Structure formats: C-alpha cells, structure tokens
Amino acid sequence: MAKWITRKDFMKMLGAAGIGYFVGNMVDDLAEKANETSQPAKPDKDSRGFIHAKEDFGVSGNGLFDDTAKLQAAFNEAAQSGLMLYVPKGTYKHTSPLFADGNDFRMFGDGTQTVFKPTYSNADAIVIGNRSNTSMRGSGSKPSGWAKDFAVIGPAPKPNTKSTGIKLNGMRQFRVENTYVSNFDIGYDLINNCFGSSFHNIRALWAGLNVGVNLRTGLQSGNDIQFYNAWLGGEIAAVHISGDGGGYQFWGGQFGNAEKAANSKVPDDQRGVVILGKDYHTNKLGGVANVTVEGVDIENFKYGWAFRAFYEVDLSLRGLGVYANDTKNFPRGFLKMDNAGASNISMLRVPVKGKYAGSRLIEVNGQQSGFCINEIECKYAVTLGGKMQNGGSMLVQSRIQQGQAMYRDDGTSKLLLDNVMLRPRGGRLELSADWGKTWKEIATK
Numbered sequence: 001m002a003k004w005i006t007r008k009d010f011m012k013m014l015g016a017a018g019i020g021y022f023v024g025n026m027v028d029d030l031a032e033k034a035n036e037t038s039q040p041a042k043p044d045k046d047s048r049g050f051i052h053a054k055e056d057f058g059v060s061g062n063g064l065f066d067d068t069a070k071l072q073a074a075f076n077e078a079a080q081s082g083l084m085l086y087v088p089k090g091t092y093k094h095t096s097p098l099f100a101d102g103n104d105f106r107m108f109g110d111g112t113q114t115v116f117k118p119t120y121s122n123a124d125a126i127v128i129g130n131r132s133n134t135s136m137r138g139s140g141s142k143p144s145g146w147a148k149d150f151a152v153i154g155p156a157p158k159p160n161t162k163s164t165g166i167k168l169n170g171m172r173q174f175r176v177e178n179t180y181v182s183n184f185d186i187g188y189d190l191i192n193n194c195f196g197s198s199f200h201n202i203r204a205l206w207a208g209l210n211v212g213v214n215l216r217t218g219l220q221s222g223n224d225i226q227f228y229n230a231w232l233g234g235e236i237a238a239v240h241i242s243g244d245g246g247g248y249q250f251w252g253g254q255f256g257n258a259e260k261a262a263n264s265k266v267p268d269d270q271r272g273v274v275i276l277g278k279d280y281h282t283n284k285l286g287g288v289a290n291v292t293v294e295g296v297d298i299e300n301f302k303y304g305w306a307f308r309a310f311y312e313v314d315l316s317l318r319g320l321g322v323y324a325n326d327t328k329n330f331p332r333g334f335l336k337m338d339n340a341g342a343s344n345i346s347m348l349r350v351p352v353k354g355k356y357a358g359s360r361l362i363e364v365n366g367q368q369s370g371f372c373i374n375e376i377e378c379k380y381a382v383t384l385g386g387k388m389q390n391g392g393s394m395l396v397q398s399r400i401q402q403g404q405a406m407y408r409d410d411g412t413s414k415l416l417l418d419n420v421m422l423r424p425r426g427g428r429l430e431l432s433a434d435w436g437k438t439w440k441e442i443a444t445k
Helices: 007-038 053-057 068-081 394-398
Strands: 050-052 062-066 084-086 090-094 098-100 105-108 114-118 126-129 145-153 164-169 175-182 184-191 198-200 209-215 225-234 237-241 245-257 272-276 288-294 297-299 305-309 313-318 321-324 333-337 344-348 351-356 362-364 372-376 379-384 387-391 403-409 412-417 420-425 428-432
Touching: 050 053, 050 068, 053 068, 068 084, 068 090, 068 098, 068 105, 126 145, 145 164, 164 175, 175 184, 184 225, 209 245, 237 245, 245 272, 272 288, 305 313, 333 351, 362 394, 372 394, 387 394, 394 403
Parallel strands: 050 084, 062 090, 084 105, 090 114, 098 126, 105 145, 114 145, 126 164, 145 175, 164 184, 175 198, 184 209, 198 225, 209 237, 225 245, 237 272, 245 288, 245 297, 272 305, 288 313, 297 321, 305 333, 313 344, 321 351, 333 362, 344 372, 351 379, 372 403
Antiparallel strands: 209 225, 225 237, 379 387, 403 412, 412 420, 420 428
16 A cells, blocks of 8 residues: 655655755756747748848758758749848858749859859859740840849859859849959850840959950840949950940949960960950851940950951940050950951050060951040050050051041140141141151141
C-alpha cells in the first residue's frame, strides 16, 4: 500500500539545495514566458515595406552555399508583388541566371559589399525583364523600376561567350545606379526596346570585359538611352553601338580600354573606345543616328582609336578630354571612319594629347557629297610616329577636305572651309590652298 507523505516531510527530503534548485527553475520558466509575451513580433515584408532577401528567404550570402533557388524566389516575389527587394552585404553564389521577370522591379543592396557571384561564364548573370528573348512582354509605356547599389563579378575575365553581367530585356525607363560589373564578355546589355532607360554612376571594369556597354540594332536596345558619370572599359570597346539605331547620350565619366589578350583575333584598326555602326554579335554594319558624348575623359586607351565608325553616323562630341597616356601600346589615332557616306560629325572643345602610332589623328573613307565634319575650339599636342606636333585643328593636321574648322594657333584665329584656309594678317585677309604652307592676300577691291 502506497504511503502518503506530507509537504513538511517532502521539504525535509529535498533539503536546502533541492529547494533552491526547484524554486530557481520555476523562476526561469516564468521569466521566459514573460519575455515571449513582451517582445514584439519580428517584422515581415509587409510591415517593413520591402523584401529582405536573408530574413524572408534565407539566402546565406557567405559565398560558399548555392543561393540560386532562394535568390530566384526573392526576385520572383519582388517582381510579382511590387515590393522593393533588399539584398544586404554579402557574396551571393549562384549557378544559373537570375531573372526579374516583371514590369515593375526594384532592387537595392549595400553598394559593392553586395556581390552577386555566378559560378559560370557561358550565360548572363542578372536579367531584368522578360525571361525569354522575346518582345511579347515588357513594361509597355510605363516606367519600370530600378536596380542599384550592388556588384556582379563573374569567375574569370573576358570569357568570349557573349555573356552579360546586367541585361535589361524590354524594360522601359528603367534606372540602373551605382553598380559594378566585371569578368563577363559584356558588362551591360539592352534588348527588346528598353527606350528611355538611364544608367547612373555605373562602372564596367577595364580588365575584366571585352565590351563595357553594348547597344544593339534599332529597337533591339531602343532609343533615348542616357548614361551619367559612367566609367566604362573593355578590351575591344568601352561602348559598342550597332548600326540602324541611335538616340544615345553620355554625360561625364571616363572611358578606356585594356590590354588585349594574346590570342585576340580583333585587329588593332578595328578597335575603338567607342565603336559605332557595327553589331558586336553579328558584325553587321549600319548607320547610327543622334549620339552625344559630352564631358567624358577618354584615357588609358591602346591599340585602336578613340572613336571608330564603320558606317554613316550622326555624332556630337563636346568638352571631351582625350589623353593616350600608355607608355608602350599606342593607339592609332582619334577618329577613323569607313563608309562615312553623309555623316554629320560635330567636335566642340576637344583637346587631344598623348602618343599615337599613326600619322594622322583623323581618317575618313567613303564619304559622299553630304558628308560634314565641324571642329570648333579644338587643339592637339601629340606625338605621331615619334614626332611631336601641336596645333589648333585636327582636320588640318589630317588633311580632311570636306570639313569646317574654327580654331586658333600660332597666335592667330583661322578658319577652314573644305581645303581652303583663311586667316587675318595686319588688317588684311589671307588664304591658303595648300594646308598653310603658303598664304596669299585676298584682294578686297
């Protein structure tokens, strides 16, 4: 038969130590329950107003684990819900392209401390817009969001696979800001009419890319696309503009190119910091309209040309600083044009300095009667083929016969009209028809 014990006897059996342990556990349990009821609930995406990639989807960002599936889930949620996606600092390994398949996508990180790190070189890293290469969807006539404050770095430089770090697909008036791309064939690419899109303070690293920005034929990229303070480079071109398109403006920043690979098959004469009128993917040629480059420094460029046009172009260059400062691998010159046709080129306040391998700063081939090239307030101080030359007009230096220039050198204002030069001298006007070798006074009566 069981024997019942009293409370007094039970306490005697526990002793002082047992009583303390028993009471202590009761106090801890009560405190834990009180804490659970008093702490606020962890905020979710709806209460905080944006999606947190780590907190809401559990991405690791440690550079070791494969975050592909969780990142894609976060991208999908942001594209479908319209909420902003925040990807905090970390290195995000992914093994296949990430798609933001929506019409209003907004994503931000913690600057270059947020790094997307694909493990492959044969495909794009991030595609914003349509998942497939079609124009069936897109943002229509509406602004379509933005992506900013992150880096995309591939596994190896210049893979020659037409892969892209950041690609826009059918996104109208999309904004890319404070991003950094390296180790792809192409840094930034646009397809299926991304008209009105803009890029701000972007960087495409010289040594890691073949092409910094690729702008495609006609409505493939779209028009009215603007770049502000873009630092762009690539072994072949910082900016590669295909034919049968146009409407591109570049304001400020710096362009250049990098050392060419030992196995490169692109001739030096086909390279340019800015290439116009040739498709990077197909090599198809075509005209380019309405391209403006203003306030850009073109520095540390090698082998080819600052500007290389393969077909008729409409190009405005204003307030550039052009300096070929490499000590070993000299570029060919400033501008070369083939199939120039009825091109219209305007150069305003473009000083050119440095060492060049060619004999002329400008070469023009295939121009027609409507061809026009204007030069105002430009000058050069260069070494061409080992010989130092200074002057006020690149057109005069290069003997371009279908151009107009207004400039000043030798302490005198001068004017070039095709192959005829004019200058004032002692209150009289003089003319030269042999590029300034001899001058004759023009009779005024």
